[in-house]
Amino acid sequence: MIVERLDHVNIITDRLGETARFYAELLDLEEHDGPPPMRPDQVRWMYDGAGQAILHLNSVDCPRAYDRAVDPGAETGAIHHVALRCSDFERVRARLDQSGGSYTVNEVPAAGLRQIFTADPNNVLLELNFFTEAG
Numbered sequence: 001m002i003v004e005r006l007d008h009v010n011i012i013t014d015r016l017g018e019t020a021r022f023y024a025e026l027l028d029l030e031e032h033d034g035p036p037p038m039r040p041d042q043v044r045w046m047y048d049g050a051g052q053a054i055l056h057l058n059s060v061d062c063p064r065a066y067d068r069a070v071d072p073g074a075e076t077g078a079i080h081h082v083a084l085r086c087s088d089f090e091r092v093r094a095r096l097d098q099s100g101g102s103y104t105v106n107e108v109p110a111a112g113l114r115q116i117f118t119a120d121p122n123n124v125l126l127e128l129n130f131f132t133e134a135g
Contacts, residue, residue: 009082010056013122014072019057020044022120026085026095027128029054037064054084072122081117081125089114089130 013019023029023046034043034056042062046055056062059124060072086092096103096118103118111130 008053008056011122011124012058012060012062012070012072013020014060015121016041016057016123020046022040023055023057025099026092027084027103058134074123081127083127083129086128086130089116092116092128092130096101117121 011019013033024031029046032045032047032053033040034045039062042059044057045053046057047089048054049083056127060070093103093105093116095101096116100119105115106115106117108115112121114130114132118128118129
């Protein structure tokens with residue numbers, strides 16, 4: 001079996017609406033309902049501009065096929081962060097500034113990379129990667 005790509009990240013939250021707004025407003029992800037029988041008050045799926053589901057957001061009371069204990073708002077256990085390749089560094093940084101969001105910028109010139117590290121409303125650490133285009 002060969003991995004083709006990361007399919008999506010699932011976040012279980014006690015702040016479903018706030019979390020969906022965070023990703024929509026910061027990263028321009030589109031909020032959608034999950035497929036039936038999933039309920040919109042328990043599930044929000046966040047899609048990129050190409051129509052790919054990037055994040056599945058579930059409320060704590062959402063039924064799950066594979067359940068395990070979670071602690072919304074706690075650090076993300078063995079997963080240190082979720083990395084997303086992004087564009088428009090200045091727009092994302094301005095949105096964080098405007099919302100009062102806390103973040104750290106890291107520059108990796110040898111890789112043509114600028115990064116923003118920030119946390120979502122559930123304390124999930126995000127690594128937002130902005131690669132410069134080769135001239």
